[in-house]
Amino acid sequence: MDLGIDSRTALVLGGGGGLGGAIAERLAGEGANVVVADIHLEAAESRRDAIVAAGGRAMAVRWDIADLDVIEGNAAAIEQTFGPVDILVNNTGGPAPAPVLGQPAALWLDNFRSMVLSVIAISDRLLPGMQARGWGRVITSTSSGIIAPIPNLGMSNSLRAALLGWSKTLAREVAADGVTCNVVVPGRIGTQRVERLDQIKAEALGRTVEQIAADSAATIPIGRYGEPHEYASTVAFLASTTASYITGSVVRVDGGLIPSL
Helix, strand or coil: CCCCCCCCEEEEECCCCHHHHHHHHHHHHCCCEEEEEECCHHHHHHHHHHHHHCCCEEEEEECCCCCHHHHHHHHHHHHHHHCCCCEEEEECCCCCCECCCCCCHHHHHHHHHHHHHHHHHHHHHHHHHHHHHCCEEEEEECCHHHCCCCCCEHHHHHHHHHHHHHHHHHHHHHHHHCEEEEEEEECCECCHHHHHHHHHHHHHHCCCHHHHHHHHHHCCCCCCCECHHHHHHHHHHHHCCCCCCCCCCEEEECCCCCCCC
16 A cells, blocks of 8 residues: 655654654655654664665654754754655653652653653644645554553553643644644553563562563453554554544554453
């Protein structure tokens, strides 16, 4: 299937990591010009090099999304190299595991800035151009915790839920301009963050990581963790011209894990 995004410019936040990296490579494979943005420049450059080696077009940008002051400079650098951004993939890291009760206000503010306000501010910078051109995609990667809160990930559950309300509202505001806005929800995808969460749980319970992972996989109807490329393919579809009538939606990529309707 031709996704119709050849020569479109895509900005993938957190593009040096597991999910972000897979998304960046998938979009590049469809012919998009991909900007791999990550707080760790070496990770962004490594992913860029892999894309270029495979015949794609990419650039790497060090981007600390908690720093709102760098948005204009980074956006201008992208526009100078590849032109305006057509596809924005909002993919941020998450806070450390912790209960929701009793967390310091300063910690809430820090994570709100990096997980929510940053996404809103970057989108606000890029959306007017998409509206003016009559085409755009804003895809926000969150967590299954926005649907079924995950124990001991209280801050993540709460803050990512704010992005759901934001995306749904935004979708209605920009739909007539040819811009779609959707949220993608990963279940248990085999990334370093999921491995780390399994390790933390294993240490707390005095079990092995393998045992924790096996127990977790047993709760998934498909019977295994997802692969990053499977998640990336869903994001790529939502970025396509084929998905032009999908907006304001929440798409689950969870192997049937989330029990609710």
